[in-house]
Amino acid sequence: MTPSPPAPPFVLPPDPADRQTADGWRQWRLHRHDFVPAPRLTRSEFTELSRREQALYELHREATHSNFPLQETPMSRAVAELMRARLRRGALKQNPTTRRGLIINGGGCQGKTETACEVAAAFEDSWLALHHQLHPGAIPGTRDLHLPVAYVQTPVTAKPKSTCKAVLDFYGVDHKRMDLPALIRAVRRHVHAHGTRVILLDDITRLKLHRLDDQDVFDLIKGFMDMSATLILIGVDVPASGLLRDAVRDPRTGDWVLPAPPAGTPASEGAETQHQRRFTQVHLGPFGYTSAAEVTAFTEHLMGVEDHLRLFDAAPGMLTCGDMPAYLHERTGGVVGLLECLIEDGAEAAIDSGEEQLTVELLDQIAISVEGLPNRDAAAGEIPLLPPRHPAPTVRPPVRNTVLDDRTSAVTLPG
Structure with a gap:
């Protein structure tokens, strides 16, 4: 008599990690490829299992159908290649000039977020390995937590202050009773202290533009670009949203060029340099x-x-x-x-x-x-x-x- 096949191993997937915190992002990054799909069984092999084993297998294949792996498409491949190159160049840049940013544009449910997070996680894996898991810019004698990537999902109906607070929440920082310039200074301080090389701002078009907030939104985007980190904006129709107000297309490169800040702009508004700020846009379509x-x-x-x-x-x-x-x-x-x-x-x-x-x-x-x-x-x-x-x-x-x-x-x- 042919023995029954062994019970397929299955462990329920853990609760989804909250990538909007440093601990959650780290948990997701380290375990993002851990899920093992159910083994392939024929109907006859399934009937040979015990009732308990059948119940476990049914649960396992249901989990399999609920966890489709991220597949590379021709569209996502183009996005990933450009993003990988942009992250490497920005991370290796030593002078205090503004890093060129990237806009990942496209409609809803196109895979923008998962594509960007996968590229950013792979970059962090390699960057941490390169520096033996330590912050290369840490003060001698200290053990600053090294966070090469910060992922932030813009809050629904967000304003500049709530967006800054979402960034500080990633680092676990108390931000009570701060005005916008103080919030931007705090974001810059923690980006530098943790050696952050990449800031992902997801769903950026949730930033609502109203007459009183227009200048604050514009200053926020410019301020984020001046933090010695590569800024990745992810959203739906970002150029038409007004977030890059007054930006113009560079006819040579196709980049969106933001004007340099006026002379004397306070550093709290993100004007560390007088360089123009550039975004390259890449579209992720169906x-x-x-x-x-x-x-x-x-x-x-x-x-x-x-x-x-x-x-x-x-x-x-x-x-x-x-x-x-x-x-x-x-x-x-x-x-x-x-x-x-x-x-x-x-x-x-x-x-x-x-x-x-x-x-x-x-x-x-x-x-x-x-x-x-x-x-x-x-x-x-x-x-x-x-x-x-x-x-x-x-x-x-x-x-x-x-x-x-x-x-x-x-x-x-x-x-």
Whole structure:
């Protein structure tokens, strides 16, 4: 008699780390790749497990479907490459000039935050290893906590003072009864004391512009750029938000150039230098579906999603063959966050119904819900618009899916 397969090991994932604090960011950075998906079992292998083992496996594969790994896309690859280069150059710069910033722009649920955090975490890993986990600028005889990256999510309906307080909360600093200049000075002091090389300001377009706050917002952005750290702004349509008021495009580089502060500007407002401040903007958009290259890129992404699913009757090509890629693009508009919501809910429905596979008919019964997305502010454009549902099949783009073609065939040489 063939012995039953061993019970699949499974430990419930810990509570999500709060990346908006130094301890939470560190916990997330160190354990961000720890989750192990459920092993692949056939239906017959599953039936051989004991009832307890079956219950554990069901829980494990549910956790697997709730923790899709971050997949690199052609769009996120371009963002990551530029961000990595910008972080390295900024961190290695020794003179007190302003570091060039980066704007990661795009619609809601495009993966901007996770892409930026992954790049920043990898940078921190390498920077800490380079300096043996110690702050290279610490005063001899002290043990200052070294925090190369500070991640801050802009509060909903934020103003400059609450944004500064969110930065100080990351460092665990008491900020009671401080005015804006004092808050900016405190932020600068802790950025320097902790050796911070990167400041991520997420959801920056939550900063609400009102007539009395416009100048404070502008001064805040300039002040953050003068802290010997590379400033990464993440948001929806940042240039049109007014946060970079009076900025102009450099025709040679495409950078957004902020004017230098007027002579005599107090240091508390962030005018340590008279250099112009520059932001490079990079856009993180959805998958397209109008060319063969775009179809191939989207299908390859679906292959990665399919590989993460643990459905007993899932056949190879379940998400990548036939009309399924075109259908999924039509349903989600190529937005990776909406695709994840649809597939996650679809996998749950497939298990509950006993169908154990994803089909167009099953997915057609599922409405993509974005209202309940955590920590998203619709007023700031962070909730994407859902593509319209069509009761009848629509005409598919006249492109052929080439992702499964034989790449070994002869190549026509240029004549």
